[in-house]
Amino acid sequence: MNQxxxxxxxxxxxxxxxxxxxxxxxxxxxxxxxxxxxxxxIAYRNAHSLKSECLTLGFLQTATSAKxxxxxxxxxxxxxxxxxxxxxxxxxxxxxxxxxxIKNIDQYNKxxxxxxxxxxxxxxxxx
Amino acid sequence: MRILIIEDDxxxxxxxxxxxxxxxxxxxxxxxxxxGIIKAKTFRPNLIILDIIMPKIDGFIVLQALKADGxxxxxxxxxxSTLSQxxxxxxxxxxxxxDFVNKSFFDYxxxxxxxxxxxx
Numbered sequence: 001m002n003q004x005x006x007x008x009x010x011x012x013x014x015x016x017x018x019x020x021x022x023x024x025x026x027x028x029x030x031x032x033x034x035x036x037x038x039x040x041x042i043a044y045r046n047a048h049s050l051k052s053e054c055l056t057l058g059f060l061q062t063a064t065s066a067k068x069x070x071x072x073x074x075x076x077x078x079x080x081x082x083x084x085x086x087x088x089x090x091x092x093x094x095x096x097x098x099x100x101x102i103k104n105i106d107q108y109n110k111x112x113x114x115x116x117x118x119x120x121x122x123x124x125x126x127x
Numbered sequence: 128m129r130i131l132i133i134e135d136d137x138x139x140x141x142x143x144x145x146x147x148x149x150x151x152x153x154x155x156x157x158x159x160x161x162x163g164i165i166k167a168k169t170f171r172p173n174l175i176i177l178d179i180i181m182p183k184i185d186g187f188i189v190l191q192a193l194k195a196d197g198x199x200x201x202x203x204x205x206x207x208s209t210l211s212q213x214x215x216x217x218x219x220x221x222x223x224x225x226d227f228v229n230k231s232f233f234d235y236x237x238x239x240x241x242x243x244x245x246x247x
Contacts, residue, residue, distance in 0.1 A: 008142055015138035041182075048180055049136045052209045055231035056142075063231075 006109065012053055016102050019050040020095060023069065027091055034076070034083040044073040050098070059111040062101040065094050065118050068125055090121055128246055129153045131172035133163030133189060134207070135181045139230075143176065146235060152242075160189035167199050174246035177224070179208040179215070187222060194223035203245040 026043035030036055047070035054063035069091050075081040097114040104112035130147055134140050135158050144154045155170045157163035159181055167175060175193065179186035186206065193199045203225040208215065216227045225245050228238060 008145075011138055011141055015136075045135075045182065048209075049138070052136065052230055053138050055209055056139075056233040058232060 008057070009105070009109065012057055013102065013106055015053060016050055019046040019053075020099055020102070022046040023050070023095055024092070027088055027095070030076075030083060031085065031088050034088075037077070040073055040077045044070060044077055047073055054111075059101070059105065061113065061115050061118075062098055062105075062111045064122065065098050065101075065114060068118070068122055069094055071126060090124070094118060094121060128174070128242075129155070129170060129172045130174050130176060130242070130246070131155050131157065131163065131166055131170050132176045133157045133160060133166075133181075133186070134176070134178040135159055136178070139178070139207075146238075150239070160184040160186065160192075163189055164192055164196070164199075167193060167196075167202065172202060174242060175202055175204045177204050177206050179206060179210055179219070187218060190219065190222045190224060205241060205245060 023043055023046045026039045026046070029039045030043065033039075047066055051063050051066035051070050054060070054066060072081070072083065072087060072091060076083045081087075097117050101112040101114050104110065130152055132140065132143050132154060134143070134156065140156045140158070144156060147154050155166055155172065157166045161183060163175070163177070177186050177189060181189075186208070190204060190206070193202070193204060204223065206219040206224040206227045207230055208227070209230045211229050211231070219227050226241050228241060
């Protein structure tokens with residue numbers, strides 16, 4: 001992490017962990033009702049926030065994974081895709097990788113290398 | 128100098144406020160576009176920093192509303208966003224934004240120089 005930004009680390013961690021929790025809660029509700037528009041919007045906003053915050057602080061891999069989640073919820077909100085159970089499973093898996101990365105940032109001021117773990121998902125949905 | 132930040136994300140609200148206050152800048156925060164338009168009239172900022180992706184009404188609509196308001200149209204607006212496509216930047220400028228800053232790879236010196244240039 002950029003030296004000048006380390007003093008904002010705790011602010012970032014608090015926000016990121018809140019976003020992840022909100023995303024996990026929303027995903028659970030969307031699992032039982034994939035068209036639940038309010039939960040889709042909550043999920044989209046939290047994924048967007050997480051992505052933006054990671055980008056600002058230079059955590060690119062974590063941001064890219066958040067972007068995947070943002071993309072899927074955005075398309076679901078726009079009714080361009082129907083979120084099925086496999087997609088929700090992929091979202092939940094990606095969230096777990098993001099959680100690991102956030103933990104790494106907390107302990108070592110740098111994100112975990114999650115590129116290998118998430119690249120097939122990024123290829124599947126974003127390319 | 129007085130800057131109004133229109134931004135829904137709490138992290139960015141606190142982050143930018145803290146950075147700007149270090150420079151002795153007076154800062155007001157609005158959590159969405161509707162509040163932003165109201166606070167622009169009451170706070171009378173020298174500059175508005177505006178996010179695009181926000182709930183209720185997005186930043187492009189807020190930008191249009193600010194530029195259409197006789198009292199507010201001359202306040203320079205610096206758009207902040209992770210949207211980075213050429214068309215988004217062009218859209219913001221076509222709607223009257225004075226400049227556009229990408230939130231990715233935060234560069235405070237760059238932000239400071241843009242603020243200095245705009246909030247004269």
